[in-house]
């Protein structure tokens with residue numbers, strides 16, 4: 718598919734090295750408790766327990782000190798990739814982590830078909846080369862594996878790409894779906910509003926979920 722974006726869609730107010738912005742650990746949550754619960758429920762729906770196996774191997778891209786993985790939900794392995802080692806060392810959900818700047822190098826340091834799932838939680842707005850990263854997500858997913866992009870409406874404005882800052886929540890769902898379509902071969906791209914019953918002052922949570930086809934894709 719032809720790339721419909723212009724390069725100025727992906728400029729940011731703060732174009733300094735991301736490693737500088739994320740040098741100091743931020744041990745804070747970026748969404749409220751009911752939003753975190755909604756994220757956990759999505760993980761539960763996409764990776765149901767009781768398949769008889771050890772649970773999925775999952776990659777938490779743009780990871781910090783919380784992955785919001787439900788305590789009682791089986792997993793074989795949860796690997797974090799982010800910019801701050803201290804944040805990821807404090808993450809009780811992670812089994813391993815790697816520091817890697819996706820805006821410097823969108824190539825993921827993992828083998829082909831090494832994960833059953835990949836999640837990007839409340840961070841997609843910071844990627845300046847999202848389609849390249851999404852192609853890499855496709856590569857590291859096993860056939861049938863799930864890709865979950867979860868977001869709210871909060872952000873570090875100076876580090877978010879312009880097209881995200883200028884869009885409303887519904888447009889952002891379309892934007893993430895477009896990244897997935899442009900990345901090539903994801904199937905079943907589904908847009909979700911995860912907490913329609915939230916209170917007025919609570920954080921909304923949206924997700925776009927897709928899968929790598931089981932057959933040749």
Ligand SMILES: C[S@@+](CC[C@H](N)C(=O)[O-])C[C@H]1O[C@@H](n2cnc3c(N)ncnc32)[C@H](O)[C@@H]1O
Pocket residue numbers: 735739746747778779780781782783784798799800801804817818819820821837838839840843
């Ligand atoms: C708002 S926090 C979200 C953390 C976590 N996913 C969560 O759900 O709370 C944004 C995270 O994105 C990561 N990040 C930002 N820019 C990045 C980049 N260029 N490459 C890799 N990770 C990045 C940072 O390490 C930071 O912890």
